[in-house]
Amino acid sequence: GAVVSQHPSRVICKSGTSVKIECRSLDFQATTMFWYRQFPKQSLMLMATSNEGSKATYEQGVEKDKFLINHASLTLSTLTVTSAHPEDSSFYICSALTGSTYEQYFGPGTRLTVT
C-alpha cells in the first residue's frame, strides 16, 4: 500500500517551454503532498506544500509564478515549471502524507532536462 507515482519519469524540453509533472497517490487519499527538488549529489530541498483544495505554500526563495502547483483532487497534485531554463534542470520528487502517520511516501521522481 501507500504507492505514489510520478509522470513523466524523464522529460527533456527546450528553454522557454513549460513542463507539467504529475504526482498521484495510487491507493490512498492524500490531503497533503510535498514537492522537492534535488540537484546532483545533493539532498532534497522542499519547494512547496500542496494542500487539496487550497493554494500551495511555497518555501522561501521558490518562485510561485514559476513553479505552479495544483492539488485539485485527493489523489493528484501537479507541478508546472513555466518558461523553463537550463538552471531548472533537476530531479523533482513529490511525496504524500496518508494522514494517519507522519510518514511521507515518495514518488520515483522526474528528471527534467532543459536544453
Added chain:
Amino acid sequence: SQQGEEDPQALSIQEGENATMNCSYKTSINNLQWYRQNSGRGLVHLILIRSNEREKHSGRLRVTLDTSKKSSSLLITASRAADTASYFCAAGIQGGSEKLVFGKGTKLTVNP
C-alpha cells in the same frame, strides 16, 4: 539554512560490517525519519522515531535519537552489498505543517 548535517558524507565498508551514520538537526521536532535513496530513484522510508523515543529497531536497523543534542544515528548491522545507497535523515518539524527538513545524506558503499 534549516538543513541538517550528516556524517560521514561517504562511507565505504565490507559486506558483513556494521555501518553507522550520524545526523544533526537544528529545529524542534516531532519526529526524526531515515530514508534510503538508490541512485536516481525516489526515496524509501526506513524508520521513524518520535521525539519522545530514544531508540528504535527494525530488522537490521537501529536508530537512536538524542533531542538534547539534536542528533540521531542510524546503524545498519551485518551490511550487504544491496545496502549500497544514499541515506538521508529528515527532521519532522514541530508546528503542524508536517514538513521534513532533510540532511545532506551519507553515501554508503558496501563492497562484496
